[in-house]
Amino acid sequence: MNxxxxxxxxxxxxxxxxxxxxxxxDELTPVAACDRHGTAIDFDGLDVEELLAATEGNIDSGPGxxxxxxxxxxxxxxxxxxxxxxxxxxxxxxxxxTPSDDPxxxxxxxxxxxxxxxxxxxxxxxxFIPRVADRFLEGGxxxxxxxxxxxxxxxxxxxxxxxxxxxxxITFVCGAxxxxxxxxxxxxxxxxxxxxxxxxxxxxxxxxxxGYEDNRGTVREDIAHLPEYDIETARDLSEAELEAVIxxxxxxxxxxxxxxxxxxxxxxxxxxxxxxxxxxxxxxxxRDEKPTTTTVSVTGRTFDGETATNTxxxxxxxxxxxxxxxxxxxxxxxxxxxxxxDEYGVFGPAELMPRF
Amino acid sequence: MNxxxxxxxxxxxxxxxxxxxxxxxDELTPVAACDRHGTAIDFDGLDVEELLAATEGNIDSGPGxxxxxxxxxxxxxxxxxxxxxxxxxxxxxxxxxTPSDDPxxxxxxxxxxxxxxxxxxxxxxxxFIPRVADRFLEGGxxxxxxxxxxxxxxxxxxxxxxxxxxxxxITFVCGAxxxxxxxxxxxxxxxxxxxxxxxxxxxxxxxxxxGYEDNRGTVREDIAHLPEYDIETARDLSEAELEAVIxxxxxxxxxxxxxxxxxxxxxxxxxxxxxxxxxxxxxxxxRDEKPTTTTVSVTGRTFDGETATNTxxxxxxxxxxxxxxxxxxxxxxxxxxxxxxDEYGVFGPAELMPRF
Numbered sequence: 001m002n003x004x005x006x007x008x009x010x011x012x013x014x015x016x017x018x019x020x021x022x023x024x025x026d027e028l029t030p031v032a033a034c035d036r037h038g039t040a041i042d043f044d045g046l047d048v049e050e051l052l053a054a055t056e057g058n059i060d061s062g063p064g065x066x067x068x069x070x071x072x073x074x075x076x077x078x079x080x081x082x083x084x085x086x087x088x089x090x091x092x093x094x095x096x097x098t099p100s101d102d103p104x105x106x107x108x109x110x111x112x113x114x115x116x117x118x119x120x121x122x123x124x125x126x127x128f129i130p131r132v133a134d135r136f137l138e139g140g141x142x143x144x145x146x147x148x149x150x151x152x153x154x155x156x157x158x159x160x161x162x163x164x165x166x167x168x169x170i171t172f173v174c175g176a177x178x179x180x181x182x183x184x185x186x187x188x189x190x191x192x193x194x195x196x197x198x199x200x201x202x203x204x205x206x207x208x209x210x211g212y213e214d215n216r217g218t219v220r221e222d223i224a225h226l227p228e229y230d231i232e233t234a235r236d237l238s239e240a241e242l243e244a245v246i247x248x249x250x251x252x253x254x255x256x257x258x259x260x261x262x263x264x265x266x267x268x269x270x271x272x273x274x275x276x277x278x279x280x281x282x283x284x285x286x287r288d289e290k291p292t293t294t295t296v297s298v299t300g301r302t303f304d305g306e307t308a309t310n311t312x313x314x315x316x317x318x319x320x321x322x323x324x325x326x327x328x329x330x331x332x333x334x335x336x337x338x339x340x341x342d343e344y345g346v347f348g349p350a351e352l353m354p355r356f
Numbered sequence: 357m358n359x360x361x362x363x364x365x366x367x368x369x370x371x372x373x374x375x376x377x378x379x380x381x382d383e384l385t386p387v388a389a390c391d392r393h394g395t396a397i398d399f400d401g402l403d404v405e406e407l408l409a410a411t412e413g414n415i416d417s418g419p420g421x422x423x424x425x426x427x428x429x430x431x432x433x434x435x436x437x438x439x440x441x442x443x444x445x446x447x448x449x450x451x452x453x454t455p456s457d458d459p460x461x462x463x464x465x466x467x468x469x470x471x472x473x474x475x476x477x478x479x480x481x482x483x484f485i486p487r488v489a490d491r492f493l494e495g496g497x498x499x500x501x502x503x504x505x506x507x508x509x510x511x512x513x514x515x516x517x518x519x520x521x522x523x524x525x526i527t528f529v530c531g532a533x534x535x536x537x538x539x540x541x542x543x544x545x546x547x548x549x550x551x552x553x554x555x556x557x558x559x560x561x562x563x564x565x566x567g568y569e570d571n572r573g574t575v576r577e578d579i580a581h582l583p584e585y586d587i588e589t590a591r592d593l594s595e596a597e598l599e600a601v602i603x604x605x606x607x608x609x610x611x612x613x614x615x616x617x618x619x620x621x622x623x624x625x626x627x628x629x630x631x632x633x634x635x636x637x638x639x640x641x642x643r644d645e646k647p648t649t650t651t652v653s654v655t656g657r658t659f660d661g662e663t664a665t666n667t668x669x670x671x672x673x674x675x676x677x678x679x680x681x682x683x684x685x686x687x688x689x690x691x692x693x694x695x696x697x698d699e700y701g702v703f704g705p706a707e708l709m710p711r712f
Contacts, residue, residue, distance in 0.1 A: 194678070318662065327549075353707055
């Protein structure tokens with residue numbers, strides 16, 4: 001149980017920060033990382049520092065990203081010990097990619113030595129992550145898949161694949177970031193005082209001045225939640241248009257009633273109805289300080305007839321990256337434990353205690 | 357997976373409140389309850405209201421309780437559908453009890469139909485709960501044992517029995533109350549933002565004016581944590597002496613550096629060192645309102661070099677009973693899930709997400 005090998009699919013902000021956080025954890029060894037340009041594999045353990053330097057400036061890109069030129073170094077350029085794929089393979093899930101240039105296939109081909117794969121890709125099409133999961137199913141992968149997806153609608157698609165994951169020996173941990181993720185878990189714990197939960201309010205604050213470059217993909221995903229946008233229109237914005245949206249809001253964007261999977265995950269775990277869950281927050285790209293404190297508030301009725309609210313607050317100095325990537329690895333470790341105990345299928349943060 | 361049958365060992369405050377809370381949960385069916393006087397078993401489901409009425413006034417008694425006369429009704433007096441044991445069997449774990457009058461044995465004898473047993477007994481001797489576990493091991497029980505014990509020293513004793521539990525098909529969930537329990541879980545979740553946890557502070561508040569009578573056993577256990585007492589001397593206090601101690605403090609007792617198993621459970625889960633965990637609080641038996649807000653504070657260092665504190669607060673209107681018994685049942689359900697997935701051994705609240 002002591003050692004866990006993992007791969008990261010995607011080397012934008014999430015993938016890279018996860019590799020960085022994993023350096024602090026002895027029991028985790030990153031052995032593969034891939035992005036649209038290629039795959040780095042080293043079963044002795046990737047040299048994370050080299051990889052971070054080589055992939056600096058990578059965008060959490062998706063199908064619609066027109067600014068290929070602004071892509072920073074590619075995984076394929078990383079120094080010795082790393083497999084090279086000369087040709088750009090285009091988008092990771094592109095049908096145009098040839099097998100030898102297909103990063104997902106490369107990971108699947110080495111699947112025996114990989115306990116878990118973190119899908120650190122932004123969800124630019126509503127079924128993108130489920131289709132990536134299908135690739136792993138078709139490729140005969142057995143192990144753990146972790147996702148930090150946010151959209152509620154994706155959970156049902158994953159559940160539809162539940163039996164397939166079961167048959168394949170795959171433990172899929174979904175919503176393994178902050179929201180959904182850590183904050184969903186906090187809501188589930190907070191619910192324990194009650195016999196009925198009437199309201200779950202998840203409110204996040206992110207200051208992203210220094211972190212903006214690394215996390216443009218995540219910002220794009222957030223903008224898709226604004227009333228005037230959706231997944232497709234946000235995906236198709238150029239980098240310049242994205243920045244114009246941000247400027248229109250003077251760098252501070254407030255979100256309400258976001259479609260975040262905390263709602264369906266909590267309902268799925270029997271905590272409350274999805275409609276009783278609200279997720280919102282404030283993003284400020286002009287400052288590193290959080291514009292508001294990230295707070296989970298769970299209101300319910302106790303067995304002895306009282307109504308009360310339990311709250312969970314994240315310290316303001318904990319960055320978005322710390323709160324997404326720490327839990328992602330925590331859920332990865334718990335997922336591996338489940339998988340090694342032969343527990344397959346789809347699990348969410350309302351069901352698992354992440355391991356430190 | 358939908359239905360779970362459980363038994364309660366002990367009908368003092370914890371046992372009775374757990375039965376009461378379980379009425380709100382469709383998937384749980386209490387089928388047995390026992391105390392020093394006897395056992396009530398009904399596989400169609402106990403009549404909880406009748407049982408609560410019959411056991412009203414029961415003290416969470418232990419070996420040293422001299423006031424037998426103040427014991428309220430006994431389980432054995434509960435109306436039809438309940439087995440009667442005329443003779444008092446003395447203390448549950450007494451070697452003097454004859455097999456037919458032995459409540460633990462009665463539960464073990466019906467063990468096949470009992471998925472989980474809640475050990476709702478106060479720990480008046482440092483090895484009491486482990487010895488109760490031994491009775492179940494010797495009796496060939498297979499299933500889930502849940503404990504709401506508090507003392508750190510007991511965890512090691514349970515771990516020593518880990519392989520035995522494994523062989524027997526027993527999943528032992530320890531520290532499944534509030535502290536340890538819900539608050540330990542909150543600390544584990546809060547730790548996820550950090551790569552190093554430097555401090556865990558668990559601070560509880562309990563207002564026990566109306567609940568005092570029902571929870572004298574718990575108050576006695578708390579008093580054992582005062583500098584001038586220990587487990588043995590607190591156990592040997594008469595009810596009158598107990599009340600004198602409370603009067604000396606004008607009904608408000610503050611506790612610091614309590615030996616609560618949150619410390620070893622968090623260390624065992626790799627979150628921090630036991631010595632970095634402090635547990636304290638304030639008990640007020642003169643008011644129902646909490647004298648202070650129950651708070652868990654976890655301080656740590658993030659991967660990006662920041663120091664911060666994440667906090668979890670329980671609403672002041674959530675009673676001690678709600679916060680002990682809600683989680684106890686939540687951990688019971690999770691324990692049954694683990695057990696049905698063939699995961700045996702000892703688990704604590706730093707490893708499990710309780711089910712709502």
